[in-house]
Amino acid sequence: MFPTKTRGPASVVDREELKKIEKMTVELAKDEAVPLEEAIDKAGFGLYSYLLICLTGLGIISFVCISYGSTILIPASACELKTTTGQQGALAAAPVVGSIIGTLVWGYLADTRGRKNMLMYSLLGAAKINASASISVNWIMLMLLQFVAAIFASGIYTMFMALLCESVPMVRRNMVVLLVTSIFLLSQGVMAVLAIPIIPLSFSNYLPILGIYWNSWRTLVIVYSLPSIVAAICLYFMQESPKFVYTKGDREQALQHIIAIHRVNNMRSRAEYPVKSLAVNLDKKSEEQSSAKDQIVPLFQAPLLKYTLIMMSLFIFQQIGAFAVWLPTILNQFVSMIETGEGTNLTVCGVLRLGIENPVEPDPDAVPCALNVTALLMVLLVGVLQSVVNSLMSLVVNRVGRRNLVMVISSVCGVCGILINVVPNAYGSITLFGIFLVGIIVIGLYTAVIVALFPTNLRALAIALPMMCGRIVTFAVVQILNVLFSTNCDAGFYVFATVYASSAIVASFLPDDRKLASPVAPSQKKELIKIEEISQNNLTKL
16 A cells, blocks of 8 residues: 555656756757757858848848959040050950959958958949049059059959858758859949940049049049948848857857857757857867978879869869950940941951941040940850859759769860851851850859869868969960950960860860769768868858
């Protein structure tokens, strides 16, 4: 009887104790330190993420407006500044050189002083210097100011990409990179749209202090500076990269940034953020102790030497960006001549030669050297085409493979570039030119191939080195094309289109990246998260 009497109360006590233990277990689980990537994943993907994507897109547009604004400003300012062909080549090349110099500097500053802080300096510095270029009294002053502005702007793209990728869940990063890449490809078209209502304006006000006339192209320089200012204002209200703060050892502050992101992402649910502390970064010291020699030497030793040389060759062979620099000028000359009714049975180069031999009489009521609105709309169309093809490519890349896509795109676009001056029809020829320009999207595939082939600790330099070589060659090709367009236009297309098409042969020596991937076991998940975390850190150092 005694055991029977005590069993009921004992069972109640046991149940109450179990509830207390379960409650304590839940509280302990909440207090358990979690890895950074897992903490960011728990912050979710919501309003803050979308706002940051939009801000990154605006930042990239501001980068393009400052770094590539000269592509529209060069022909528009030619009449007032009286620039020669050689001087226009120098104006086009100055921002390219500035970008080469500034990229690595801003990468270092972003890694040591923070993405958000350095972005503020980069955006505001670029806007201020670029706006100052609007009062240039001659082409040399314009070139120097745009060179300095490009140095400031050169870090905008990479720092915004780092901030974005380090603030969204890992599973969403491929998607956001695709969106931002599409915006980047479209941004030259956006730049043209901004110019359409301004360039044709005929006002011209003399400023006696400077001895210059304030006109439409100078106003456009100011307009191209505005996206940077707006982006800086919006950036002020965003969070610093949690990953940057975390790698600097301030786990508590990093957690506060993630909590703030979670709060905005989950405004409707108002759910409490479950993470109370972040795990210690055990790999920080090993990452910092890696020397430059440890990263450079393996790239030029077997078995990576072959891949290093192939990727350097691919970046060097891809010089479509040099054609893009002169795209507004080419299209302006092309459209101006076609609108006269002449040259419809000629190739692109034939039309350009006809324009040089028989220049179109300028409209006395039009602004001198104003770009043709139709030509600017065609620049927008090229950007839209590149962006759409890039998006469609993402749908098949995993099935077809990055290497195989590189071979197909470079073959098709390269052949179209060769045929530009074979088809004796202006409209057919300019269509082939547009398809040739789409080939620039292989840059993203090249980067993805490097990520697949090179070890995590070497990826940053493995990407930076070929890119740097490609940009240096682009500087030279911009000058070469500037001369060839007025002396031997056909040769420019034949040579560089053939070189680009040969990229398909070079890429064929790469392994099929589809065979490099293997199924992931559940036990490897945490290790892959850590690998991806280190990989993202290396890639954002560009």
